[in-house]
Amino acid sequence: MRWWLGLGLFVLLYLSLGYALETKVIRSKMGEKVGLPCCHEIPSFESLQNYRIYWQKGTTEVVLAYAKGKKISNNERYDNRTEMDTRNFTLWISPVEILDNGSYRCVVQELKPLQNSYVVCVKHVTFFVAADFSKPNVTAEEFANSCESTEMMVTCSSHGGFPKPKVSGALNSKPVVWNASHVSESSLSLYNVTAQLWLSMTEDISFTCSIEYNGFIQSTTLLLRKTNDCVVPAVPPPHNVIIASSIIIIMFLLALILAARYLPRHVGSHCCKPQDSVEEDVKECTKPPTSSKMTSETSSV
The missing domain is CATH 2.60.40.10 (Immunoglobulins)
Incomplete structure (x- = not known):
């Protein structure tokens, strides 16, 4: 029986230590309001005056502390930014600052009349604070x-x-x-x-x-986007090609000039005749034909 009782006490002690060493991770952003949870809630039939509560950052800095229902600490950095829930001892911080980032610990002690106080529980909280970067x-x-x-x-x-x-x-x-x-x-x-x-x-x-x-x-x-400024430089033609092209152009221009000067005269000489020649041609064309009958009569006379 004693062995089982000892084993039960050992298990309870192990579980209590594990609960005490359990670390809660809380994340928040700069400027927000956040609550850091503790490990105990006062029963409805008890009063805050029966407890002493410490909220610490790290191992030395006291953030907030209550004893017998009254606030007993004064930390200038947390003044007007912290408050504690008087039932479950949650530590509220608002607005959150970058320097609030770190490890916290909540220690709850119960005060018994005519007895020494004892630790009810210890809660470890890791608080990560973030500040939004600007959009890249x-x-x-x-x-x-x-x-x-x-x-x-x-x-x-x-x-x-x-x-x-x-x-x-x-x-x-x-x-x-x-x-x-x-x-x-x-x-x-x-x-x-x-x-x-x-x-x-x-x-x-x-x-x-x-x-x-x-x-x-x-x-x-x-x-x-890849820039599409791909311009291929023009390659100049060879020197002999330039000379040959120039000669062809010059010859073509001379041919045009000669044609413009001499071609009209040559065409006019064939198309136009003197007036006398025209009249004679007309007369010859208008003479009536001489019949064979008249020729025979004339020769008989």
């Missing part, structure tokens, strides 16, 4: 162009986000490796990112830039 700005600058390809540099940039992002690119849905990338941190612990890629394009390509941070993603897609 994708630009393309052309450096060289030919009939075969277009050389350009593609730049993707985004700013004002948290935590430190992962920047990825894809050409027609196929991942690429950036030629250069830079991530900088601003005074508000926000990050700015810029990445560049050199391309030699032989056809139009769809390019996508993505910014991934704390489970969130921002992306932009741009269609990169």
Whole structure:
């Protein structure tokens, strides 16, 4: 019997430790309101005065603390931004700031009259804070162009986000490796990112830039067009071809000039006759024919 009782106590102790060490993960964005859960809820028949509650960040910084129903801590960084649910001890933070990112612990102690206080439970919470990056700005600058390809540099940039992002690119849905990338941190612990890629394009390509941070993603897609400025220079004809063409043109022009000068005179000499000759021809044509009968009579006389 004692063995079973000891085993039961060991199991209860193991489960309580496991519950105490269980870590809850909470995600939120900068500017939102978020609640960090604790591990105990006051029964309806009990009062907050019977408890002492500590909310800590890390191991030393006290965020909020209550004892016997009264607030006993004063952290300037959390003033006017935090409150605690007096039934289940949930810590509410609003608005969330980037510096709120980190590990938290809720410790609940019960105060018994005429007895020492004891720890009811401990809750660990990991709080991830994110700030939205701006939608990636994708630009393309052309450096060289030919009939075969277009050389350009593609730049993707985004700013004002948290935590430190992962920047990825894809050409027609196929991942690429950036030629250069830079991530900088601003005074508000926000990050700015810029990445560049050199391309030699032989056809139009769809390019996508993505910014991934704390489970969130921002992306932009741009269609990169190959410039079709393919102009083939005219090849001048050989020198002898130019000379031969010039001679042919000159001869053709001389022939036209000679034809224009002499052809009208030659045609006029055949078409026009003197007036006397015309009249004689008319007379000969108008003489009546002499019959054979008249000729015989004349010869008999």
